[in-house]
Structure formats: C-alpha cells, structure tokens
Amino acid sequence: MIFRIFRKELLDTLRDRRTLMTMLVIPILVFPITLNVFVEISKSYEESASKETMKIGIVGDKNQYYTEQLQQIPEAVGPKKIMVFQDSAALRKALNQDQIQLGLLVPTQAAIQRKNQTPVNLSWLLDASEVGRSERSEIYSSYFKAKAESQRLQELGLSPDQIKPLSIQTINCASEKKMVGQIAGGFLPYIFIAFGFIGCMYPAIDLFTGEKERGTIETLLTVPVSRWKILMGKMLVVVCSGMVAATCALLGLFVSIEFLDLADNKELLEVIHSILTPYFILSMFALLLPLVIFFAGLMIPIAIYAKSFKEAQSIITPLNILVVLPAMVGFFPGIALDFQTVFIPVVNVVLATKALIAGTLSWAYFLAVFALMCTLALLAISLSYRQFGKESNILN
Amino acid sequence: MIKATQLRKEFPLSRQQRKELNTTDTIATAVADISFDCQPGQIFSLLGPNGAGKTTTLRMLATLIKPTSGQIEINGIDAIQHPQEARKHIGFLTGSTGLYARLTPIEIIDYYADLYQVQSKQREERKKYLFDLLNMHDFLHKRIGKLSTGMKQKVSICRTMIHDPSVVIFDEPTSGLDVITAENIIKLIRDCKDQGKTVIFSSHIMSEVDLLCDELAIVHRGQLKFLDSMITFRERMKANNLTEEFIRIVQAPITTP
Numbered sequence: 001m002i003f004r005i006f007r008k009e010l011l012d013t014l015r016d017r018r019t020l021m022t023m024l025v026i027p028i029l030v031f032p033i034t035l036n037v038f039v040e041i042s043k044s045y046e047e048s049a050s051k052e053t054m055k056i057g058i059v060g061d062k063n064q065y066y067t068e069q070l071q072q073i074p075e076a077v078g079p080k081k082i083m084v085f086q087d088s089a090a091l092r093k094a095l096n097q098d099q100i101q102l103g104l105l106v107p108t109q110a111a112i113q114r115k116n117q118t119p120v121n122l123s124w125l126l127d128a129s130e131v132g133r134s135e136r137s138e139i140y141s142s143y144f145k146a147k148a149e150s151q152r153l154q155e156l157g158l159s160p161d162q163i164k165p166l167s168i169q170t171i172n173c174a175s176e177k178k179m180v181g182q183i184a185g186g187f188l189p190y191i192f193i194a195f196g197f198i199g200c201m202y203p204a205i206d207l208f209t210g211e212k213e214r215g216t217i218e219t220l221l222t223v224p225v226s227r228w229k230i231l232m233g234k235m236l237v238v239v240c241s242g243m244v245a246a247t248c249a250l251l252g253l254f255v256s257i258e259f260l261d262l263a264d265n266k267e268l269l270e271v272i273h274s275i276l277t278p279y280f281i282l283s284m285f286a287l288l289l290p291l292v293i294f295f296a297g298l299m300i301p302i303a304i305y306a307k308s309f310k311e312a313q314s315i316i317t318p319l320n321i322l323v324v325l326p327a328m329v330g331f332f333p334g335i336a337l338d339f340q341t342v343f344i345p346v347v348n349v350v351l352a353t354k355a356l357i358a359g360t361l362s363w364a365y366f367l368a369v370f371a372l373m374c375t376l377a378l379l380a381i382s383l384s385y386r387q388f389g390k391e392s393n394i395l396n
Numbered sequence: 397m398i399k400a401t402q403l404r405k406e407f408p409l410s411r412q413q414r415k416e417l418n419t420t421d422t423i424a425t426a427v428a429d430i431s432f433d434c435q436p437g438q439i440f441s442l443l444g445p446n447g448a449g450k451t452t453t454l455r456m457l458a459t460l461i462k463p464t465s466g467q468i469e470i471n472g473i474d475a476i477q478h479p480q481e482a483r484k485h486i487g488f489l490t491g492s493t494g495l496y497a498r499l500t501p502i503e504i505i506d507y508y509a510d511l512y513q514v515q516s517k518q519r520e521e522r523k524k525y526l527f528d529l530l531n532m533h534d535f536l537h538k539r540i541g542k543l544s545t546g547m548k549q550k551v552s553i554c555r556t557m558i559h560d561p562s563v564v565i566f567d568e569p570t571s572g573l574d575v576i577t578a579e580n581i582i583k584l585i586r587d588c589k590d591q592g593k594t595v596i597f598s599s600h601i602m603s604e605v606d607l608l609c610d611e612l613a614i615v616h617r618g619q620l621k622f623l624d625s626m627i628t629f630r631e632r633m634k635a636n637n638l639t640e641e642f643i644r645i646v647q648a649p650i651t652t653p
Contacts, residue, residue: 001511008499008507015498215494219555222458223511224483391461392407 001225005233009207013237019202023241027195027248032256049132053079055099056140057091060106065114066122066144070104073143078136095125102126102137117152176271181358186330189353191253192246192284193327193346196292199245200238200299201316207234208303208388209312217394231388235296235381242292243285275357283356283366287349290373294345295323297380301387304394330354337361342368345376397594398434398457398563403427403466405452405618426452428618429466434596434611436562439589441609441626442598445646449618450598451490454567457596458488470563471594484512487561491571493552497541501532501551504540505558512559519558526554530580546577553584564588566597570604582608602639616646 013019061067067082083100085091091103103125107113113120122144124137153160172179211217220230257272299316306312323346329335330350337351342365352369355361387393405427414420427449434440442450455461457468459479468475468482475482496504505526509519527533530550535543540551556564566585570578585608588595599605605612605626612629614622622629622645635641 004507004510008503011503012496012498214497215490215492216496218455218460218490219488219493219508221460222483222486222488223508224480224513225511226480 002229002232002236005225005230006236009203009234009237010240013203013206013241016202016206019206019241022202023199023245024248027199027245028252030249031191031252035256045131049135050078052101052132053081054101054133054136055081055083056102056104057083057085057094057100058104058106059085059088059091060108060110061104062108063111065111066104066106069144069147070140073140077139092125095127101130101133102140117155120148175359177275178358178360180271180275181354181356181360182333185354185357186328186332186350188250188253188357189330189350190324190327191249192288192353193291193350194324195249196242196246196288197295197320197323200242200292200295201320203238203241204296204299204303205306205309205312205316207237208300209306209309212394213308221394227388228385231300231385235293235300235384238296238300239289239292242295243288246288246292280356283361284353286370287352287356287366287373290370290377291346291349293377294373294380297377297384298323300380300384304384304387304390326350337365337369343372345373349373397436397469397471398440398596399467399469400433400453400457401431401467401469402429403431403453403456403468404429404464405449405456405461406464425618427456427463427615430613430615430618430620431466432611432613432620432623434563434594436594437589437592438595438610439585439608440594440596440611440613441605442596442613442615443600443602443605443642444598444615445600447617448600448615450600450615451567452618453615454488454565454596454598458486458565459483460488484559485562487556487559487564488567489552489556489565489569490567491569491573495540495548495551495555498539500537500539501543501547501554502536504551505554508555509558514559518560522558522560526557530554545573546580549573549577549580553580557584561593563594564596566595568598568600570599570601602642606638614642614645621645621648 013023056070058067058070061084067084070080070082073080083094085094085103088103088105091100091105094100095103105123105125107121110120122141124141126133126137128134153163174182211220221227254276257269298319302315302319303312306315326344326346327350329347330353335341335351337348337355341351342348348369352361352366355365404425406423406425409417409419409422409424413424414422417424430449430453432440442453444450452461456463457470457475459468459475459482462476470482471485473482473485499507505523506519509522514522527536530553532547532550532554535547540548543551564585566581569581569585573581582604585595585597589610597608609626612622612624612626613620629641630638633641635644
C-alpha cells in the first residue's frame with residue numbers, strides 16, 4: 001500500500017511544473033549555465049583587455065632610457081602608445097580623465113643611480129579597478145627587471161648562478177587526489193546538501209500543506225490504510241525528489257567539467273576520473289540518503305502544521321539558510337572530521353565527503369557519521385509521524 | 397448501521413482562541429454526549445445551524461477524529477478501537493471535498509479503488525456502473541483541473557462509492573453547488589437508501605432535509621435538541637412551517653433532566 005501511495009504521489013508531483021523545475025531542470029542546468037557564462041565572460045574580458053591599446057604616460061625619463069625599453073617590448077603583450085608628460089600632476093590628471101591608462105614615474109636621478117649601481121625606484125600609476133591594467137603593468141615591470149638584472153650582472157662580470165648561493169625546494173607529498181579533496185572537496189557536499197534540501201522543499205509543501213489546502217486530506221484519511229503508511233508513501237516521494245535534485249546537480253557539474261571543456265587541466269580531469277569510482281559514488285549516496293531523509297523529516301512536520309502554502313514556505317525558507325550555512329564549513333581549510341565534528345549534523349556529512357574525496361576517510365568515522373545521520377533520520381520520521389497523527393494539524 | 401453512544405468531543409483552546417472567544421475556558425465542547433442510531437435503508441439527517449457540531453460528529457463517525465468519550469459502532473465494528481476495519485464500510489463525501497487537480501478522474505478512481513482494496517472484477521463492474529450512472533465517460537481522461545464543478549462533483553461521488561460502502565456519510569454535500577449538481581447528490585442519496593445502505597447526512601437547509609430524511613436529529617451547540625422520525629417532527633410541529641419549527645427548537649432553552 002505504501003508503494004501504491006508513493007506511485008500516485010510521484011505521478012502527481014511529476015505533473016507539477018514548479019517541482020519539476022526545482023527537482024530536475026534547475027539542478028541539471030545551473031552548473032553548465034553558470035560555469036559556462038562565468039568562463040566565457042572572464043575569457044572575453046581577458047581577451048578585450050589584452051587587445052586594448054594601453055596609453056602609457058611617462059614622467060622624468062630624461063634620456064628616454066625606459067621609453068626605449070618600453071618600445072622594445074613585443075606587441076604580442078598588447079598594443080601600446082607612449083606619451084611623455086612634463087610633470088606628475090599632469091600625468092595624474094590625464095590618468096584620472098582616462099586619457100592614459102598607465103603612468104610611469106621615473107626618478108630624476110635614475111641615470112645616476114644606474115651608474116652608481118644603486119636601485120632605481122620606478123612607480124606605476126594606474127586605476128586597479130579597471131580590468132587588465134595591473135596585469136599589463138606587471139608584464140612591463142618584469143621586462144624592466146629582467147633587463148636591469150642582466151645588465152647589472154654583466155657590469156659586475158657575474159653569471160646568474162653566482163648570485164644564487166642557495167636553492168630551496170618544497171616537495172608536496174600529498175597525492176593529487178588529496179589535494180583535490182582539500183581544495184575542491186568542500187564544494188561537492190555543499191552542492192548536494194543545498195540541492196537535496198531544495199529538492200525536498202516543494203514536494204513536502206505540496207504533498208502535505210497542499211493536500212490540506214485543496215481539501216483532499218479528509219477523504220485520504222478515511223481510507224482503510226494506516227496513517228503511517230500514508231505518511232511513508234508521501235515521504236518517499238519527498239526523499240526521492242531530494243535525492244534526484246542532488247544527483248542532477250552533481251550530474252550537471254560533471255557534464256560541465258567533462259563535456260563543456262570548463263576544466264582544461266588534463267591532470268585535474270584524471271584526478272576527477274580516479275575519484276569517481278563505484279565505491280566513492282556508493283559511499284557518497286550512503287551519506288546523502290539519511291541526510292535527505294533528515295531534511296524531509298524536518299520539513300514534513302512544518303508542512304503538516306502550516307495552514308497554507310505561503311505559511312509553509314515562509315517557515316521552511318529560513319530553515320534552508322540554517323541548513324546550508326553549516327554546509328559551507330567544507331570551504332574552510334583546517335576543519336576536519338574529528339571526535340567533535342562527527343556529532344554535528346550536516347557538518348559531519350560535509351567533512352566526511354571531503355575526506356572521502358581525498359581518500360582519507362576512515363571506516364570508523366564513516367560508520368559514525370552514517371549511524372548518527374540514520375538515527376537523526378529516524379527521529380525526524382518519528383517527529384513527522386507524531387505531527388501527522390495530530391487532529392489539529394491535519395484538518396484546517 | 398451506525399450506533400453512536402454518549403459521543404463527546406472536546407478541543408483544547410489555545411491562548412489566541414481564548415482571546416478571540418473572550419473566554420477563560422481551556423477546552424471547547426464541540427459535541428456533548430449525543431446518542432443516536434442510523435438504520436440500513438433509512439436516511440438519517442443531522443440538522444443544525446453553522447457551528448452546531450454537525451461536521452465534528454460526522455468526522456468522528458468517519459473515524460477522521462477520535463471522540464473524547466463515547467462509543468461508535470459501524471456495522472457492529474467498534475470504530476474507535478478498529479478504525480481501519482470500520483473505514484472499509486464507510487463512504488465519506490463533503491461539500492468542501494477537493495480532488496487532485498493534476499490527475500484524471502480515472503486515475504483518482506483507480507487510486508481509491510486500490511486504497512480500498514477493491515478486487516479487479518468488482519472494480520470493473522463498479523466503475524462501469526458508476527460511469528454509466530453519472531455519465532462520466534466523456535471526461536474520464538481529462539485532468540481534474542480542467543473540469544467544471546459539476547464534473548468534479550461526479551468524480552467525488554464516484555470516488556466515494558467505488559468500494560460500494562454500506563454506510564455513507566455526507567457532510568453538507570450540496571453546500572455551494574448549483575441546482576443541477578445538487579440534484580445529482582440528492583439522487584445519489586435516494587439511490588443509496590433504495591440499495592439498503594445506511595445514510596447519514598448533515599445540512600442546515602430544512603427543505604433539503606424535508607425532501608430526503610426518514611430520521612432527524614437537530615443539534616445546537618453540540619447538544620441534541622430533537623431526535624425522532626421526520627413524521628413525528630411534522631406531527632409535533634408548533635410553528636407555521638418546517639423552517640420556523642427548526643428555528644423554534646434551536647432557540648428553545650436547554651432543559652436539563
């Protein structure tokens with residue numbers, strides 16, 4: 001009988017456009033679209049910035065030493081036009097009026113400083129809030145530095161190796177998998193927690209508050225089926241919706257990385273492929289399932305209590321923030337699964353998934369998180385059952 | 397048959413409700429120790445003004461809510477101890493009943509037939525009988541959301557009767573319906589009586605009661621003000637017409653034994 005109720009509720013839910021949007025369409029499309037748009041925009045900004053003719057104003061370059069060096073820099077770096085200013089005030093004014101994009105201040109004693117082999121302090125003036133200007137000034141600076149250094153070494157009769165008495169290397173012993181787990185591991189659980197929650201939201205409201213609002217609950221409760229079976233049939237749909245939304249979001253992310261060339265780093269792709277093993281996927285879903293049941297069990301009592309769709313939505317939406325905020329813990333470095341964090345719901349799933357990606361999750365911690373989440377899921381089911389049994393809740 | 401004995405229902409009052417009702421009582425008595433029997437092949441009517449306790453009484457009979465005290469028997473089954481068993485015999489229809497707007501009539505009927513565990517042969521027979529009777533064939537596969545009020549009411553009737561219940565409970569079934577749709581309901585109530593079913597229905601419209609009922613109970617503020625046959629009600633009538641008599645009874649002071 002639970003399965004019969006589940007079938008009907010699923011059919012009803014799948015015909016609801018709003019639920020379909022939050023369960024399938026948005027999770028599948030959100031990452032391909034947002035990542036694609038983000039990558040395309042930043043690419044186009046970079047391209048337009050590199051093609052932009054940079055007007056460079058120079059002050060104090062008496063014998064045109066740096067002007068000549070600037071002219072020697074290849075055009076491949078980006079087109080440029082050099083303008084000479086009488087003083088720094090005129091240069092600043094031109095910069096503020098965007099007549100020039102970069103200003104170079106050369107000290108008046110630059111030639112003497114070079115001759116005396118003391119450092120020459122050049123200054124770039126620029127508006128750092130504009131895209132590409134800092135980057136272009138850094139490129140020009142590196143040209144100046146390289147030229148000055150090789151000239152100084154030549155004057156001193158030294159080779160580059162002679163001024164490098166010590167070389168220190170740092171060798172990262174962590175596996176690529178662990179590095180990905182550490183850097184990107186917080187992102188994955190955040191996605192499935194956020195979408196798992198959103199996926200549960202509309203079906204929970206529709207199947208419980210909606211049933212009260214439409215006046216169908218009375219007839220449903222007069223059928224010879226126990227209330228816990230009715231609750232289970234409905235709850236299964238809510239949980240399925242949450243699982244489907246979370247899976248679709250992950251699928252969308254995977255499609256973005258795999259087929260839209262958003263991650264052009266081959267090594268990173270290899271690491272992602274090595275992470276996506278049946279063991280990893282099964283373990284992740286083992287953590288996700290009790291979490292989604294827990295979410296459903298939190299939302300259903302609210303949906304049962306609420307008298308209207310609006311009221312249910314106004315209570316559940318702030319709950320979303322309460323649940324999703326702890327999920328962001330995965331973004332912070334240094335927080336790991338330990339004896340304390342293992343007992344914090346949501347946080348424990350995030351940290352366990354992060355460790356799972358890095359390949360550092362121990363069986364003891366995995367089982368502890370799984371057991372705790374299953375216990376919470378059962379408590380949430382029992383809370384839902386208590387609320388569903390209350391006469392004051394089920395009849396408006 | 398239905399047998400209600402000393403049926404009582406109390407609801408706790410929240411602080412907000414106490415404030416609204418201007419009372420210090422922590423509980424409200426919706427139904428106060430009422431008893432009556434409904435026999436098969438008879439139409440029993442529960443008549444009373446709004447807020448009299450009719451819906452609460454019918455909801456208790458339909459096992460939707462539990463009485464605070466008292467007993468209910470449905471075809472000899474203790475409906476308080478064994479509600480699921482009792483529900484197999486009950487068909488419940490209210491004027492405010494909704495339907496699943498995204499499903500079609502046939503999907504709803506099949507769903508309820510499954511929930512009532514109607515065997516496939518009996519189900520097909522019942523569906524054919526009800527679809528013919530209510531002339532539903534033209535809209536069986538259209539979504540409920542696209543149907544007229546009359547069509548929806550037919551679906552509600554069909555859903556109520558698919559398991560061929562021997563006890564049928566109607567809670568203000570014609571409330572808010574147009575004359576033609578209301579006529580379908582009245583015809584259904586009469587059909588149920590002719591088929592020997594136990595029928596109980598609530599109303600606040602005296603003319604509707606006069607048209608249909610054999611036994612009458614008038615309730616006011618949760619208490620029984622009159623319980624006898626319709627014939628006796630007419631015989632004892634002191635006012636000029638039935639509606640005036642109903643008002644006279646309702647407004648009469650409560651006599652305590």
